[in-house]
Amino acid sequence: MTPYVVLSAIVFSIGVVGVLTRRNALVVFMCVELMLNASNLALVAFAKQNGNLDGQIAAFFVMVVAAAEVVVGLAIIMTIFRTRRSASVDDASLLKY
Amino acid sequence: MTTFWILAPIIVLAALGILFVRKAVHAAMLLAIVMISLAMLYLVLDAPFLFAAQIIVYTGAILMLFLFVVMLVGVDASDSVVETIKGQRVMAIIGGLLLGTTFVLGLSQISLGTVVGLDSANDDGNNISALADILFGKYVFAFETTSALLITAAVGAMVLAHRERLEPKPTQADLAAQRLRDYADSGKHLGPLPTPGVFARHNAVDTPALLPDGTAAEASISRVLAARGTVRSAPALADDITHIEQQLGAATHAGRDQSAPATTEEESPS
Numbered sequence: 001m002t003p004y005v006v007l008s009a010i011v012f013s014i015g016v017v018g019v020l021t022r023r024n025a026l027v028v029f030m031c032v033e034l035m036l037n038a039s040n041l042a043l044v045a046f047a048k049q050n051g052n053l054d055g056q057i058a059a060f061f062v063m064v065v066a067a068a069e070v071v072v073g074l075a076i077i078m079t080i081f082r083t084r085r086s087a088s089v090d091d092a093s094l095l096k097y
Numbered sequence: 098m099t100t101f102w103i104l105a106p107i108i109v110l111a112a113l114g115i116l117f118v119r120k121a122v123h124a125a126m127l128l129a130i131v132m133i134s135l136a137m138l139y140l141v142l143d144a145p146f147l148f149a150a151q152i153i154v155y156t157g158a159i160l161m162l163f164l165f166v167v168m169l170v171g172v173d174a175s176d177s178v179v180e181t182i183k184g185q186r187v188m189a190i191i192g193g194l195l196l197g198t199t200f201v202l203g204l205s206q207i208s209l210g211t212v213v214g215l216d217s218a219n220d221d222g223n224n225i226s227a228l229a230d231i232l233f234g235k236y237v238f239a240f241e242t243t244s245a246l247l248i249t250a251a252v253g254a255m256v257l258a259h260r261e262r263l264e265p266k267p268t269q270a271d272l273a274a275q276r277l278r279d280y281a282d283s284g285k286h287l288g289p290l291p292t293p294g295v296f297a298r299h300n301a302v303d304t305p306a307l308l309p310d311g312t313a314a315e316a317s318i319s320r321v322l323a324a325r326g327t328v329r330s331a332p333a334l335a336d337d338i339t340h341i342e343q344q345l346g347a348a349t350h351a352g353r354d355q356s357a358p359a360t361t362e363e364e365s366p367s
Contacts, residue, residue: 001209001212002204002205002207002208002209003098003101003105004101004138004142005204005209006200006201006204006205007101007105007108007109009197009200009201009204010109010112010197010200010201011108011109011112011131012200013193013194013196013197013200014109014112014113014115014116014193014197015112016192016193016196017116017189017190017192017193017194018115018116020185020189020192020193021116021185021186021189021190022116024121026121026124026125026163026166026167026170027115027121027124029163030115030121030124030125030128030163031115031116033128033155033159034112034115034128034131037131037132037135037155040135040147040151041135041138041139044138044139044142044144044147045142047142047144047215048142048143048144048212048213048214048215049209049210049212049213050213051213051214051215051217053215053224053227053228053231054231056144056146056147056224056228057228057231057232057236059144059147060146060147060150060228060232061236061239061243063150063151063154063155064243064246064247065243065246066155066159067154067158067159067247067250068243068246068247068249068250069250070159070162070163071162071250071251071253071254072250072253072254072257074162074163074166074254075253075254075257075258076257077166077170078166078169078170078257078258079257079258081169081170082260087170087171090181093181
């Protein structure tokens with residue numbers, strides 16, 4: 001199971017770099033989804049390792065929460081785009097000193 | 098394990114691709130590759146329910162939501178390269194590399210012991226019943242809470258996406274008056290366009306319809322195709338307009354001289 005967990009860690013780090021580097025709000029969001037998928041893979045791998053299904057249930061709940069989060073997050077991005085005509089995360093900087 | 102060693106490089110390459118592609122649509126497609134490969138890995142890891150749920154829920158619903166919003170926000174929108182925080186990109190890449198290296202070094206050194214496997218938990222391949230036992234037994238409270246969460250998310254999305262009408266909605270009388278004004282100003286045709294197929298010469302969307310005098314109708318081609326310049330000319334069958342005119346000319350002469358029925362000549366397929 002170690003290769004699965006290592007793959008999960010690699011994909012997670014790639015997601016982290018994506019969130020920090022990309023400027024388009026949608027791509028940032030996709031990298032967040034990448035991180036969630038990586039953690040799902042780790043959960044399912046450990047479910048098989050330990051021989052009980054709690055890991056798969058946890059992965060299922062992560063999926064549900066990710067779905068709810070994507071719905072609200074995309075609605076926010078769309079609302080910001082409507083008022084500002086820009087999907088760049090750099091442009092939403094009103095709270096900056 | 099061979100499945101793993103085939104899918105793992107695909108997953109890593111697709112994930113790296115998401116970092117580097119310029120357009121959001123390409124990133125969404127690469128994410129779809131990652132998600133479907135992960136679904137296959139779940140299948141290998143004795144999780145058939147999660148394999149189906151990953152494809153149906155994650156790839157089929159969540160990724161589709163992403164694509165809808167990409168369509169709404171602008172397919173062409175690409176990142177600008179100018180940095181607003183100095184050195185952010187370099188620091189992010191260094192930080193990510195450090196994180197990844199720490200993870201990989203740490204995780205590859207632990208030994209997880211023998212894999213217990215899910216045969217006993219699954220009860221000989223009955224993964225779904227076993228999952229249901231746990232989901233509605235041990236985790237039923239969390240399950241009910243997630244249902245409340247989903248309802249909240251749906252209501253929240255409706256509230257966020259709602260648009261208030263700022264002016265009164267135009268009535269049918271307003272629309273009719275506007276059409277007459279346009280006709281008075283620019284001579285724009287008052288009524289609706291002819292239904293599809295009346296002037297069409299071909300099924301294809303890039304072949305224009307011909308108006309009765311033989312010219313191509315601009316309204317029959319999508320503006321996107323016209324802007325791209327990929328409009329084809331109407332097929333050579335359009336030449337039969339002159340052919341029919343000649344037939345009509347010959348038939349009227351024939352009718353006057355010999356009183357033969359003119360209909361037979363015009364109906365012959367050309």
